[in-house]
Amino acid sequence: MNIVLLGAPGAGKGTQAARLVAEYGLAHISTGDILRAAVKAGTPLGLEAKSFMDKGELVPDSVVIGLVKERLQQEDTKSGFILDGFPRTSTQAVALASELAELGRDIDAAVAVQVDPEVIVKRLTSRRLCKECGYIGSESDAACPSCEGELYQRDDDKPETVRNRLEVYEQSTAPLIEYYRGSDLLVEVDGDRPVDEVFSTIQEALA
Numbered sequence: 001m002n003i004v005l006l007g008a009p010g011a012g013k014g015t016q017a018a019r020l021v022a023e024y025g026l027a028h029i030s031t032g033d034i035l036r037a038a039v040k041a042g043t044p045l046g047l048e049a050k051s052f053m054d055k056g057e058l059v060p061d062s063v064v065i066g067l068v069k070e071r072l073q074q075e076d077t078k079s080g081f082i083l084d085g086f087p088r089t090s091t092q093a094v095a096l097a098s099e100l101a102e103l104g105r106d107i108d109a110a111v112a113v114q115v116d117p118e119v120i121v122k123r124l125t126s127r128r129l130c131k132e133c134g135y136i137g138s139e140s141d142a143a144c145p146s147c148e149g150e151l152y153q154r155d156d157d158k159p160e161t162v163r164n165r166l167e168v169y170e171q172s173t174a175p176l177i178e179y180y181r182g183s184d185l186l187v188e189v190d191g192d193r194p195v196d197e198v199f200s201t202i203q204e205a206l207a
């Protein structure tokens with residue numbers, strides 16, 4: 001099963017992707033995670049990406065498309081994958097379709113998780129992540145409930161950057177919902193419900 005996860009920043013894509021990976025054994029391809037790893041490692045790619053990410057802007061298509069093409073060549077993606085945070089522009093969506101056609105693979109569903117922007121601002125400004133295992137939690141967690149690791153706040157989860165990320169989403173990424181509706185792949189899910197309920201709805205839609 002090959003899935004595209006769409007949704008605004010903070011809609012719960014990473015949270016639902018972790019559940020889907022655990023349930024179906026899919027490869028998790030998160031362009032945000034790949035870029036943050038490059039920033040942390042201080043690679044030339046990371047240095048370039050950081051200047052865009054810190055402002056809540058999109059990293060240029062050419063950079064991100066190259067990363068995803070390379071990742072899709074890896075063995076673990078052959079038995080199924082979840083793309084989390086990609087595509088984010090129509091150029092990326094077209095490049096993905098053409099790369100998958102070359103590889104003889106298809107998207108089975110594009111799951112769009114919908115959440116009101118005001119809920120998102122609250123979620124993101126209170127989000128905390130585990131330094132050790134990447135667990136996604138919130139400021140109400142004293143330490144990682146999974147491995148006791150230290151929690152931190154992402155640089156782009158400050159209120160002003162979050163608002164810019166939401167604007168960028170509306171302008172560049174939201175139109176992809178119509179793109180996937182047009183290909184009959186779209187599954188729309190109300191993401192403003194408890195995590196387990198959102199997950200059950202996604203599972204039912206994928207069944």
Ligand code: AP5
Pocket residue numbers: 007008009010011012013014015016031032033035052053054056057058059060061064084085086087088092123124126127128136137138156165191192193194195198
């Ligand atoms: P990326 O890392 O992809 O961030 P994003 O899309 O902005 O999404 P987030 O990770 O912030 O949120 P999420 O939807 O995964 O929500 P989560 O599950 O964590 O991208 C970061 C940056 O990298 C971009 O701004 C851009 O610069 C660059 N980039 C990445 N991909 C790119 C691309 N393709 N092209 C160009 N540039 C790219 O949940 C959020 C919070 O809500 C958590 O605290 C969680 O616990 C909580 N939560 C989740 N679900 C629920 C629920 N149902 N109820 C209550 N709380 C919930």
